[in-house]
Amino acid sequence: MSSIDYAEKIPNNVNLQNDRTLQRALEHWQPRFLQWWHEMGPADFESANVYLRTAISVDAQGWAHYGTLRMPDYRWGIFLADPVADRRIGFGDQMGQPVWQQVPGEYRSTLRRLIVTQGDTEPASVEQQRMLGHTCPSLYDLRNLFQINVEEGRHLWAMVYLLHAYFGRDGREEAEELLARHSGDENKPRILTTFNEPMLDWLSLFCFTYFTDRDGKYQLKSFAESAFDPLSRTCRFMLTEEAHHMFVGETGISRVVKRTLEVMKELGTDDPARIRARSAIDLPTLQKYLNFWCSSSLDLFGSEISSNSASNFASGMKGRPDETTYDDHVLRDKTMKLGTPEGEQEVPMLNALNEVMRESYLKDCEIGLKRWNRMIERAGHAFRLTLPSSRFRRSIGPWAGVPVDTHGKMIDRAEYERCLEDWIPSERDRSFVGSLMKRVIEPGKMAAWIAPPERGINNLAIEHEYVNLH
Numbered sequence: 003m004s005s006i007d008y009a010e011k012i013p014n015n016v017n018l019q020n021d022r023t024l025q026r027a028l029e030h031w032q033p034r035f036l037q038w039w040h041e042m043g044p045a046d047f048e049s050a051n052v053y054l055r056t057a058i059s060v061d062a063q064g065w066a067h068y069g070t071l072r073m074p075d076y077r078w079g080i081f082l083a084d085p086v087a088d089r090r091i092g093f094g095d096q097m098g099q100p101v102w103q104q105v106p107g108e109y110r111s112t113l114r115r116l117i118v119t120q121g122d123t124e125p126a127s128v129e130q131q132r133m134l135g136h137t138c139p140s141l142y143d144l145r146n147l148f149q150i151n152v153e154e155g156r157h158l159w160a161m162v163y164l165l166h167a168y169f170g171r172d173g174r175e176e177a178e179e180l181l182a183r184h185s186g187d188e189n190k191p192r193i194l195t196t197f198n199e200p201m202l203d204w205l206s207l208f209c210f211t212y213f214t215d216r217d218g219k220y221q222l223k224s225f226a227e228s229a230f231d232p233l234s235r236t237c238r239f240m241l242t243e244e245a246h247h248m249f250v251g252e253t254g255i256s257r258v259v260k261r262t263l264e265v266m267k268e269l270g271t272d273d274p275a276r277i278r279a280r281s282a283i284d285l286p287t288l289q290k291y292l293n294f295w296c297s298s299s300l301d302l303f304g305s306e307i308s309s310n311s312a313s314n315f316a317s318g319m320k321g322r323p324d325e326t327t328y329d330d331h332v333l334r335d336k337t338m339k340l341g342t343p344e345g346e347q348e349v350p351m352l353n354a355l356n357e358v359m360r361e362s363y364l365k366d367c368e369i370g371l372k373r374w375n376r377m378i379e380r381a382g383h384a385f386r387l388t389l390p391s392s393r394f395r396r397s398i399g400p401w402a403g404v405p406v407d408t409h410g411k412m413i414d415r416a417e418y419e420r421c422l423e424d425w426i427p428s429e430r431d432r433s434f435v436g437s438l439m440k441r442v443i444e445p446g447k448m449a450a451w452i453a454p455p456e457r458g459i460n461n462l463a464i465e466h467e468y469v470n471l472h
């Protein structure tokens with residue numbers, strides 16, 4: 003197993019010191035990254051001491067080392083999962099042939115675009131979250147936010163390594179651009195819409211890490227199947243980091259639900275106004291946040307019918323998540339029925355792979371919903387949280403711009419416009435949630451709208467001082 007060399011300026015397990023040109027190019031990019039972190043990373047927390055985990059090896063058992071450090075001193079580096087001996091292409095028209103250690107010329111621009119699009123989301127999320135430290139509900143949560151931020155920074159490194167190592171001058175230029183675009187920037191926005199949405203409160207953060215980081219998981223899983231082996235190995239290691247981000251989302255929402263149920267019990271009511279008066283988030287408001295972030299994240303899978311998805315699969319560039327669990331890996335003579343506003347359409351399966359991925363993603367999203375609904379049911383309430391239909395509020399694909407309710411039923415446009423503020427957070431909802439965002443930094447204390455976690459980080463107490471702000 004390859005170990006990570008921390009004596010190097012850029013920690014890595016890819017023998018960077020044996021490739022001086024690449025090493026120099028990345029060492030040239032490194033100060034730019036640090037400058038970006040300084041300008042666009044968690045604002046005003048550069049001197050805070052944070053209890054962070056750092057990768058020390060790439061195997062699944064105990065890869066992490068925990069310690070207290072300042073975020074700018076985090077050892078961002080290049081870590082690939084170990085190679086699989088004699089790995090073969092697992093799907094598409096070249097199935098069974100050896101995987102690629104270099105980029106085949108005919109796939110070069112497509113692969114570069116896929117890597118750049120993935121890479122762009124990583125720093126984008128750090129930029130979106132940069133002000134949240136000021137309103138943390140606890141030191142435990144503050145530390146989790148920062149852990150996610152440094153890891154998304156490392157995910158940027160993961161993609162920049164591929165661009166530098168395999169795409170020559172174009173790749174180096176793209177690596178510069180990844181630091182030049184910014185979330186929400188009018189002139190140079192991030193590539194994907196979800197990553198330009200403002201994130202002003204922690205309820206949005208928990209929904210984002212639940213839904214949008216989960217989209218990340220699905221993208222990484224499909225790249226882990228790729229015939230381009232360095233991409234596969236890079237993404238396999240990123241997935242081990244990604245799990246924590248979704249944990250933060252799922253447990254964050256659980257704790258919101260738990261706290262709300264406590265307040266409902268104390269007050270003996272489910273009246274949103276009275277729950278809000280006690281500084282808790284009523285369940286209908288939570289539902290609106292789920293609707294917003296889920297529908298936004300569904301667009302990230304792309305159009306239901308897509309010739310790109312077909313060629314990416316057929317060529318071996320991008321598989322389905324958990325490709326081995328399917329029977330047919332070529333899909334040349336399969337079709338799929340898709341619902342469109344014009345009625346049902348039968349399309350070649352290869353062209354419907356975005357939808358296949360979106361459906362398995364939605365199934366994965368259900369897991370948290372079940373858990374939260376069990377809590378609500380056990381507390382004796384009839385209310386149930388749900389996922390919106392995958393046709394709701396879409397801006398990509400055949401359902402883009404079609405007025406559809408959260409159950410997927412086509413409705414009159416005027417009615418849609420009128421109801422929208424019952425389905426996604428209104429200005430009033432956002433300002434109410436915003437009013438709850440007051441910073442709590444006494445060790446072990448929680449803001450009024452969220453219950454404490456079940457346990458601390460790495461077996462430490464919940465009261466541990468996870469971030470020392472001096």
Ligand SMILES: [Fe+2]
Binds near residue numbers: 157218244
């Ligand atoms: Fe990431």
Ligand SMILES: [Fe+2]
Binds near residue numbers: 215218244247
């Ligand atoms: Fe993530």
